[in-house]
Amino acid sequence: MKKMFIGGRWMAAQDERTIPVVAPESGETFDRISRGGAHEVDLAVKAARSALAGPWGRMTATERGRVLMKIGQAVLDHADELAQIEARDTGKPMTTARNDITVLARYFEFYGSAADKVHGEVIPFVGGHHVSLLREPLGVTAHIIPWNYPAQMVGRTVAPALAMGNAAVLKPAEDTSLSALRIAEIAAAAGLPDGALNVVTGLGEEVGAALAAHPGIDFVSFTGSNEVGTLVQQAAARRPVKCVLELGGKSPQIVFADADLDRAVPIIVRAIVQNAGQTCTAGSRLLVQQEVYDQVVGRIAEAFAKVRVGTPEMDLDCGPVMNPAQLARVKRYIDAARNSGIPVLAEGRIAEGVPAAGFYVKPTLFGPVPRDNALAREEVFGPVLAALPFTDEADAIALANSTEYGLLAAVWTENGARQQRVAKAVQAGQVFVNCYGAGGGVELPFGGTKRSGHGREKGLLALEELSTTKTLVQYHG
Numbered sequence: 272m273k274k275m276f277i278g279g280r281w282m283a284a285q286d287e288r289t290i291p292v293v294a295p296e297s298g299e300t301f302d303r304i305s306r307g308g309a310h311e312v313d314l315a316v317k318a319a320r321s322a323l324a325g326p327w328g329r330m331t332a333t334e335r336g337r338v339l340m341k342i343g344q345a346v347l348d349h350a351d352e353l354a355q356i357e358a359r360d361t362g363k364p365m366t367t368a369r370n371d372i373t374v375l376a377r378y379f380e381f382y383g384s385a386a387d388k389v390h391g392e393v394i395p396f397v398g399g400h401h402v403s404l405l406r407e408p409l410g411v412t413a414h415i416i417p418w419n420y421p422a423q424m425v426g427r428t429v430a431p432a433l434a435m436g437n438a439a440v441l442k443p444a445e446d447t448s449l450s451a452l453r454i455a456e457i458a459a460a461a462g463l464p465d466g467a468l469n470v471v472t473g474l475g476e477e478v479g480a481a482l483a484a485h486p487g488i489d490f491v492s493f494t495g496s497n498e499v500g501t502l503v504q505q506a507a508a509r510r511p512v513k514c515v516l517e518l519g520g521k522s523p524q525i526v527f528a529d530a531d532l533d534r535a536v537p538i539i540v541r542a543i544v545q546n547a548g549q550t551c552t553a554g555s556r557l558l559v560q561q562e563v564y565d566q567v568v569g570r571i572a573e574a575f576a577k578v579r580v581g582t583p584e585m586d587l588d589c590g591p592v593m594n595p596a597q598l599a600r601v602k603r604y605i606d607a608a609r610n611s612g613i614p615v616l617a618e619g620r621i622a623e624g625v626p627a628a629g630f631y632v633k634p635t636l637f638g639p640v641p642r643d644n645a646l647a648r649e650e651v652f653g654p655v656l657a658a659l660p661f662t663d664e665a666d667a668i669a670l671a672n673s674t675e676y677g678l679l680a681a682v683w684t685e686n687g688a689r690q691q692r693v694a695k696a697v698q699a700g701q702v703f704v705n706c707y708g709a710g711g712g713v714e715l716p717f718g719g720t721k722r723s724g725h726g727r728e729k730g731l732l733a734l735e736e737l738s739t740t741k742t743l744v745q746y747h748g
């Protein structure tokens with residue numbers, strides 16, 4: 272049984288309640304975590320507040336950066352162990368889990384090395400005054416993260432918060448709390464002072480809701496569904512405190528007739544199959560110019576049919592989905608598309624020998640999908656790709672922008688002017704030209720437009736989100 276990490280100490284829930292930890296590969300319970308509640312959230316916020324008043328709050332930016340760099344190294348030193356934890360908890364292939372841990376370390380290295388490079392400014396003002404703009408921490412930051420990339424998400428949201436001198440309270444997803452708990456322990460051993468990072472496990476509607484509504488927090492970062500993101504923003508608005516939301520997408524791969532298909536095909540397949548499609552940046556819409564539609568979709572189908580699904584140890588293209596609810600959701604979309612007569616162009620295969628009670632689903636390519644169909648507009652969060660034809664550039668842009676989301680987009684064409692025009696016209700927080708960066712890119716500012724959320728994570732912009740300014744005006748005559 273895993274306890275929570277609060278104020279540098281392990282703590283069980285006040286009422287000793289626990290939640291089972293289930294392995295998606297087999298459906299079996301292999302551990303339990305604590306089911307915290309409002310009481311533990313309160314303790315964690317107080318521990319964070321004390322950290323700000325204690326050794327953590329007194330550290331210089333250089334010292335904070337050094338601690339973060341040490342955490343990055345410690346993560347690398349424990350990479351095998353962390354990858355095992357992550358693969359078992361999420362069901363993802365071992366290679367993917369190992370990559371996730373490398374990215375986790377990169378977040379601590381990137382923000383650790385940036386901590387003392389965020390400078391203030393001097394502002395020219397009326398005579399006799401000196402004006403400086405200071406960058407300061409927000410205070411206690413709350414972080415509510417999902418189950419798709421649990422370890423990476425800790426790095427993505429917590430590392431910049433710590434770099435700027437905040438103290439964090441983290442609520443991992445109830446399905447995947449193990450890596451966050453171990454990372455907090457590793458960070459403490461690497462020198463992170465007590466209370467700088469607190470992990471409270473439990474249910475979203477208990478721990479998550481209590482955290483978002485806690486009067487002692489100064490900021491909340493949320494990644495997950497639109498429904499819960501709206502609740503979190505409402506709770507933040509009541510304080511009111513700033514909130515950054517990352518809420519998913521329906522990202523288009525826009526393939527023009529002149530695209531380099533040898534390059535595009537494997538990347539497009541990977542961008543939807545990766546992590547069993549449970550990636551907010553999954554390239555889930557394949558938009559293809561009419562004149563090459565059959566050819567492109569034919570080649571994608573060929574590659575798609577070779578996709579293999581298996582256990583983490585089998586280490587194939589992808590693993591099971593996260594939980595029974597997610598399995599039912601993905602199957603519901605697949606069944607609805609089949610029942611409405613949309614052709615199945617290809618299916619991946621589930622490897623022989625996977626446990627029967629695991630949460631496996633066949634990756635499926637549908638096309639042509641009608642523009643008003645759910646599969647063309649809604650986030651499935653599973654390995655389901657919807658192909659749609661378009662006529663010309665204007666039609667491609669209109670189609671790309673026709674969902675409520677706006678997270679990522681990719682443009683596949685050899686025409687440089689068209690690359691620029693389309694990239695500027697699509698509504699997305701990131702646009703890739705002849706490549707696709709689902710999930711990666713610690714250095715690259717990331718976030719949504721439209722219903723995909725607001726605020727920016729990753730890159731140096733995250734440091735602005737996780738800090739505030741103070742304008743200091745001094746009269747010297």
Ligand code: NAP
Binds near residue numbers: 517
């Ligand atoms: P979710 O409910 O939005 O969960 C995200 C996080 O919010 C988890 O830590 C969750 O805790 C917490 N949470 C749940 N209810 C809360 C509440 N009332 N107040 C505060 N926090 C709360 O997402 P999900 O149920 O895991 O997945 C549902 C769908 O969301 C997926 O099918 C997918 O479409 C989408 N999704 C998107 C992303 C993304 O990266 N954009 C990631 C995951 C899921 P618990 O885990 O304990 O409930």
Ligand code: MG
Binds near residue numbers: 295359447
């Ligand atoms: Mg699990």
